[in-house]
Amino acid sequence: xxxxxLTSFAAPRGGAQGPSGSCAGPASASIALKPNxxxxxxxxxxxxxxxxxxxxAEWCGHAPVLEEDIALANHALDLLGQSRALLTHAGRLEGxxxxxxxxxxxxxxxxxxxxxxxxxxxxxxxxxxxDFAFTVLRNFVLSSWALLMWQHLAASRDAELAAIAGKAVKxxxxxxxxxxxxxxxxxxxxxxxxxxxxxxxxxxxxxxNELFDSDAVDRAAADSGLGPAWATLRExxxxxxxxxxxxxxxxxxxxSAYRSDAKRGxxxxxxxxxxxxxxxxxxxxxxxxx
Amino acid sequence: MxxxxxxxxxxxxxxVRSKAGLDHKHCGSLHAPDAKAAVQLAxxxxxxxxxxxxxxxxxSDQIVASDPGDKDMYFDPMADKVYRxxxxxxxxxxxxxx
Numbered sequence: 413x414x415x416x417x418l419t420s421f422a423a424p425r426g427g428a429q430g431p432s433g434s435c436a437g438p439a440s441a442s443i444a445l446k447p448n449x450x451x452x453x454x455x456x457x458x459x460x461x462x463x464x465x466x467x468x469a470e471w472c473g474h475a476p477v478l479e480e481d482i483a484l485a486n487h488a489l490d491l492l493g494q495s496r497a498l499l500t501h502a503g504r505l506e507g508x509x510x511x512x513x514x515x516x517x518x519x520x521x522x523x524x525x526x527x528x529x530x531x532x533x534x535x536x537x538x539x540x541x542x543d544f545a546f547t548v549l550r551n552f553v554l555s556s557w558a559l560l561m562w563q564h565l566a567a568s569r570d571a572e573l574a575a576i577a578g579k580a581v582k583x584x585x586x587x588x589x590x591x592x593x594x595x596x597x598x599x600x601x602x603x604x605x606x607x608x609x610x611x612x613x614x615x616x617x618x619x620x621n622e623l624f625d626s627d628a629v630d631r632a633a634a635d636s637g638l639g640p641a642w643a644t645l646r647e648x649x650x651x652x653x654x655x656x657x658x659x660x661x662x663x664x665x666x667x668s669a670y671r672s673d674a675k676r677g678x679x680x681x682x683x684x685x686x687x688x689x690x691x692x693x694x695x696x697x698x699x700x701x702x
Numbered sequence: 703m704x705x706x707x708x709x710x711x712x713x714x715x716x717x718v719r720s721k722a723g724l725d726h727k728h729c730g731s732l733h734a735p736d737a738k739a740a741v742q743l744a745x746x747x748x749x750x751x752x753x754x755x756x757x758x759x760x761x762s763d764q765i766v767a768s769d770p771g772d773k774d775m776y777f778d779p780m781a782d783k784v785y786r787x788x789x790x791x792x793x794x795x796x797x798x799x800x
Binding site: 477478479480590597 | 734
């Protein structure tokens with residue numbers, strides 16, 4: 413994935429208001445989606461990549477060491493590239509002609525359908541900095557899940573989705589390995605690092621249920637050959653997670669009955685602030701360009 | 703060495719083979735906790751713009767280098783030995799394009 417240029421984030425849209433740099437005019441109104449089930453299926457993946465990317469990008473300039481700072485930013489850019497391709501495709505499936513920018517910047521919170529795990533804050537330690545333990549664990553459980561998802565989607569009946577998956581699967585394999593190595597290194601590290609990893613794991617674990625909670629949207633996708641029902645990925649994912657946690661000498665948290673629901677639009681209190689930051693430029697300067 | 707310095711990750715030298723090149727070329731250094739992480743972080747830091755197809759890393763403290771103070775005696779004597787270059791042979795036409 414190449415680094416996107418800044419202008420590609422703000423390509424002019426049909427009937428965009430005013431010349432470049434214009435800051436006159438009203439704030440952009442939200443768009444209203446009427447996604448069919450196929451569009452909704454793709455949008456869940458697109459939004460998960462987009463919001464997860466945003467959280468990783470928050471580490472830029474703040475990671476514990478320079479080298480890992482660059483690694484997290486690279487990971488964020490890979491996810492952003494995946495989300496752009498998926499958003500564009502979801503826009504086509506939805507049928508009203510919305511492009512990737514409109515879908516990213518002009519939807520309201522309830523219309524985002526990422527998994528909750530992606531939107532949770534990086535966590536705050538006593539110094540107010542992000543919690544690196546939480547970040548590497550989230551990266552591991554989500555990229556292990558994403559790798560399985562992309563592997564299945566590479567065989568989708570939808571040629572465009574299969575092509576996106578074919579490219580993304582290589583990125584996800586690296587993300588999973590890099591994150592798994594960190595989980596093992598810190599879980600099986602010092603007494604302090606093990607404690608932090610254990611605390612982060614317990615905090616994150618209840619949100620993993622949502623990754624395998626199937627509903628009408630993904631059952632329809634499975635029936636039509638668009639992509640797997642999410643529940644069917646659980647067994648392989650759990651085997652991977654158990655293996656890595658065992659190497660990290662971290663005990664598996666107990667099974668949780670908790671059900672988070674951001675993938676159906678019911679977000680945590682953190683999502684509003686994330687969107688406010690992500691969307692402020694396009695909302696206040698419609699069609700603005702760098 | 704202070705305890706703080708000891709707790710820092712060791713330094714690694716990074717060698718990358720570019721798409722077109724045959725040799726791994728030294729391109730910089732980085733800190734990493736172990737060899738596997740060093741390869742991964744070298745990938746992140748030095749190949750993110752398609753610079754590479756292969757990476758070597760080696761602990762910086764494992765490299766033995768010539769002493770810069772020896773530069774005169776090591777290398778200056780070679781300055782006037784042009785006959786060591788194979789430029790005095792006349793090659794037949796047929797090997798010009800070998």
